[in-house]
Amino acid sequence: MNKAHARWVIYLTLGFALVWMLLPFSIEWRSLRPDIASLALFYWVLALPHRVGITTAFAVGIAQDLIEGAPLGLSSLGLMLATLLLLLSYQRIRQYDLLQQSLVVLVLLLLSAGIEQWLRNGVNVPVMPLEALVGLLCSTMCWIPVRAILRQSRRYYEVY
C-alpha cells in the first residue's frame, strides 16, 4: 500500500458508492435513489484532477452497467463527457460556494442522463421514466453531504 498517495481511498469510496446501488429499494421508489457513484466520481475529479479522469469515469460507467445488467457502455459515455467538462473547468468550480456547486452538479447529471437516454433510444433499451428527474434532484441534494464525507476522508488519509 503506497502511503504517500493513498490512492486506494479513491477506489474504495467509489466501490462503496457503487455498492449503494445494490441496496434493496422498493420497485416504486427506486427512481428516487440518489446516484452516489456519479457524485463520488465528480468529487474526486474536482479534488484530484491529476489522478481521476476520463478512464476512471469509463470504469465507473461500465461497473454501473454490469450492476444494472444493461448493455456495456450505456452509462459510460455521459459520465465521460461530464468528467471532461469538470477537467476543463475544475479551477473555477472549486471556487464556487456549495449551492453553486450543487447547481453545476445538477447540470452535469442532467447532461449524462440525457446522453444515456439518447443511447438507450439507439440500442432499444427502455428510456427512463419522468420520475427519474426527481431522482436527479435527490442526487443533487446529496452533493453537500457526499462532498463533506469525501473531503474528510481525503484529508484524513492524505490522498493527493
Added chain:
Amino acid sequence: MLSVVCLLSLFLLRDHPRLLAFQRGATDAVAVTAEIILAPVDGWNRLVQSFQSRAALQDEVFRLQQENRVLKGQTQRLVSLLSENARYKALLNSARDIEDELVAAQITSVSPDPARHMVMLDKGSIDGLREGQPVLGAEGLMGQIVMVGQHNSRAVLITDSAHALPVQVNRSGLRAIAEGSGRIDQLVIRHLAATTDIRVGDLLVTSGLGGRFPHGYPVARVTDVTISPGDAFAVVNAAPSSALDRGRFVLVVVRESADSIQPGSQL
C-alpha cells in the same frame, strides 16, 4: 478513444460472445456482493424467525395442512382431467403436451435501473437454467430469463416496457400480444379491432405461439376496455395475475427440449 470503445460495445459488439460471457460472469459477482452486503439483514430476519412463538407456528402448520388437503383434492380431479385430455388429443392425432419440469428459485434483488423491470434469481446454469425460459409465480406467468450466470440469473418481468408476449383470451380463444407498460401493475394489449369480443374480467393465458412460453399459463386479467368511436383499435389494459412486486419465490420452467427453443434477440 474510450468513447469509441463505448459506442463500439453498444452498437456493433453487443452480441459478441466474449462480452456476453463477461456480463454473465458479472451477474454472479454482483449477486455475491449483494449477498454479502445483505447478510446482516438476512441474519437478523432468521433470528427473529427462530424466536417466533410456538402458537404462531402451530397456526401456520394448521393453515398449511388445510391448504394441502384442498390442493390434494383438486389434484385428484386434475389427474383424471389430464388423462382424459390426453385421450382426446390422441383421438385428434395432435402432439402431446410436454411435461413441464420446474425449478424453484428465489428473487434476490431488483435491478436498480428505474426504467427496467428486472430481477435477480438465485439459480443459474448449473441448475439447468437457460436464456429464454419462462418464470412463473404462484398465480401466473411472471417473466423470462434473459441472462444466466453460473449460480445466478437475471429475469425480465412481463411488465418491462421492452417485453411483449403472445396471449389468448381464455373465454373466446382470441389471440393477441400483451406488451409491458413500464408500470408494475399494467399490461397493454394493442392493435385489437374496436369490434373485437373482449370484456373486462377476461383471463388472458399464454397462447404458446412463438414457442417461447408454453401454452395455458395465466398471464393477466383485463381491467378496462376503452372503445372510442372513430378509432380503429380498442385500448385494452390488463393487470398481471401474479403480484410482480410481492413475494420472493418463483418457478422456472426447465424443459427437456430446451435446445429446441430458438434464442431470440437479447433484451
